[in-house]
Amino acid sequence: MSDNEISRRRLLGTVGAAGATGLALGAAGGAAGYAAAAADPATALATVGSTGEPFHGEHQAGITTPMQSHGHLVAFDLAPGAGRKEAAALMRRWSATAARLAAGEPADDDTGVALDAGPSSLTVTFGFGRTFFDRTGLAARRPVQLDPLPAFSGDRLDPRRSEGDLWVQIGANDALVAFHALRAVQKSAGGAARTRWQMNGFNRSPGITSRPMTSRNLMGQIDGTRNPKPSDPDFDRRVFVPVPGSGSGSPDQPAWMAGGSYAVVRRIRMLLDDWEKLKPKDQELVIGRRKSDGAPLTGGGETTELDLDRTGPDGSPVIPADAHARISAPEQNAGAAMLRRPFSYHDGMAADGTPDAGLLFVCWQADPLRGFVPVQRKLDRGDALSPFIRHEASGLFAVPGGADEGGYVGSRLLES
Ligand SMILES: C=CC1=C(C)c2cc3[nH]c(cc4nc(cc5[nH]c(cc1n2)c(C)c5CCC(=O)O)C(CCC(=O)O)=C4C)c(C)c3C=C
Numbered sequence: 060m061s062d063n064e065i066s067r068r069r070l071l072g073t074v075g076a077a078g079a080t081g082l083a084l085g086a087a088g089g090a091a092g093y094a095a096a097a098a099d100p101a102t103a104l105a106t107v108g109s110t111g112e113p114f115h116g117e118h119q120a121g122i123t124t125p126m127q128s129h130g131h132l133v134a135f136d137l138a139p140g141a142g143r144k145e146a147a148a149l150m151r152r153w154s155a156t157a158a159r160l161a162a163g164e165p166a167d168d169d170t171g172v173a174l175d176a177g178p179s180s181l182t183v184t185f186g187f188g189r190t191f192f193d194r195t196g197l198a199a200r201r202p203v204q205l206d207p208l209p210a211f212s213g214d215r216l217d218p219r220r221s222e223g224d225l226w227v228q229i230g231a232n233d234a235l236v237a238f239h240a241l242r243a244v245q246k247s248a249g250g251a252a253r254t255r256w257q258m259n260g261f262n263r264s265p266g267i268t269s270r271p272m273t274s275r276n277l278m279g280q281i282d283g284t285r286n287p288k289p290s291d292p293d294f295d296r297r298v299f300v301p302v303p304g305s306g307s308g309s310p311d312q313p314a315w316m317a318g319g320s321y322a323v324v325r326r327i328r329m330l331l332d333d334w335e336k337l338k339p340k341d342q343e344l345v346i347g348r349r350k351s352d353g354a355p356l357t358g359g360g361e362t363t364e365l366d367l368d369r370t371g372p373d374g375s376p377v378i379p380a381d382a383h384a385r386i387s388a389p390e391q392n393a394g395a396a397m398l399r400r401p402f403s404y405h406d407g408m409a410a411d412g413t414p415d416a417g418l419l420f421v422c423w424q425a426d427p428l429r430g431f432v433p434v435q436r437k438l439d440r441g442d443a444l445s446p447f448i449r450h451e452a453s454g455l456f457a458v459p460g461g462a463d464e465g466g467y468v469g470s471r472l473l474e475s
């Protein structure tokens with residue numbers, strides 16, 4: 060075990076108890092500081108640093124995990140000549156690395172970037188794209204759910220920033236922890252896979268509002284209000300592929316996807332110069348909700364149901380017929396629903412002088428044909444938000460269930 064590893068384990072050994080002596084650790088610093096920390100179980104990192112998300116479990120972490128403040132979405136293509144054997148070895152390496160980092164332990168050949176930080180809710184989530192199955196000789200086991208998404212009239216997709224054999228979503232509540240995981244994943248890809256595209260995103264930092272709140276996007280809207288909640292009776296059925304024999308098993312889903320989910324990833328540029336020219340009242344009509352608190356235009360608070368039948372004095376609906384919240388509601392789409400878990404992004408200014416900023420829209424569902432596809436079809440036909448956004452990249456990935464301790468993500472596909 061390296062010195063770095065020993066120091067880091069000691070520091071993490073103190074995590075959990077409140078931080079009265081955290082100050083002492085900071086003040087003492089160096090080797091003496093670590094020794095003091097090891098001796099005093101009250102020493103702690105701030106909550107944001109000390110919180111960990113277990114890597115192992117029925118489902119992969121990073122799906123129902125509360126949204127993190129920093130994210131990297133990365134697609135990889137298998138290297139020429141790499142097939143099923145190399146892919147299995149890669150998934151084994153990546154899973155081992157992710158498990159270590161999520162526990163706050165260093166990676167092999169650690170870069171030291173996150174040396175003094177706790178796990179900071181780090182999650183690393185792995186998925187397979189459609190082309191993965193051709194590259195590994197597993198086309199016969201590819202789920203029909205990975206059939207290409209339909210083309211939508213508003214799409215302006217860049218194929219170089221779309222799809223990919225493999226997809227990795229990294230999230231953490233610290234920028235250095237997230238970057239550290241990104242480098243560890245990239246390095247442990249070795250010669251087996253090459254980065255195809257990478258997108259970097261962010262959300263609000265934990266603890267910066269006076270109470271826990273739904274996050275805002277870069278248009279300033281409260282976004283995520285009507286997401287399915289894990290406490291909803293139909294949450295698992297909507298988000299996760301059922302286990303065969305559980306009574307809710309789905310005949311068109313392969314057994315190796317049990318406990319898994321499908322991620323639709325869209326890089327959606329926001330045309331902020333145009334959006335910001337709208338008066339706040341008009342912005343609210345585009346969504347159908349108030350900007351200040353996310354309440355429906357028909358009244359109440361953020362979580363009040365939309366009254367889609369209510370009309371104003373002139374007889375027109377209070378929530379307009381083309382309002383985004385109306386068109387995307389499950390009640391308007393034969394129950395189609397998805398778990399939206401996006402990151403915002405800002406990549407500076409585009410060549411035309413407008414901000415290259417928007418939403419790395421990531422949504423999770425047990426079947427994209429019962430989640431993203433019908434809703435996006437409807438939005439594509441007449442969403443008031445469409446003139447202010449542009450879908451620029453797209454990906455669809457099968458995200459297998461979680462790995463057991465000592466196992467690795469995707470083993471049920473790659474080893475049987
Ligand atoms: C196909 C799926 C969706 C895309 C693409 C999408 C893009 C997108 N949405 C916002 C802002 C908001 N969306 C809101 C609600 C909402 N959006 C979708 C789906 C897509 N959005 C759904 C299913 C819902 C929930 C509808 C419901 O259950 O009633 C809201 C309202 C608040 C909320 O419920 O989250 C906002 C605001 C942007 C900015 C955007 C693309 C950049």
Ligand SMILES: [Fe+2]
Binds near residue numbers: 383387
């Ligand atoms: Fe939306």
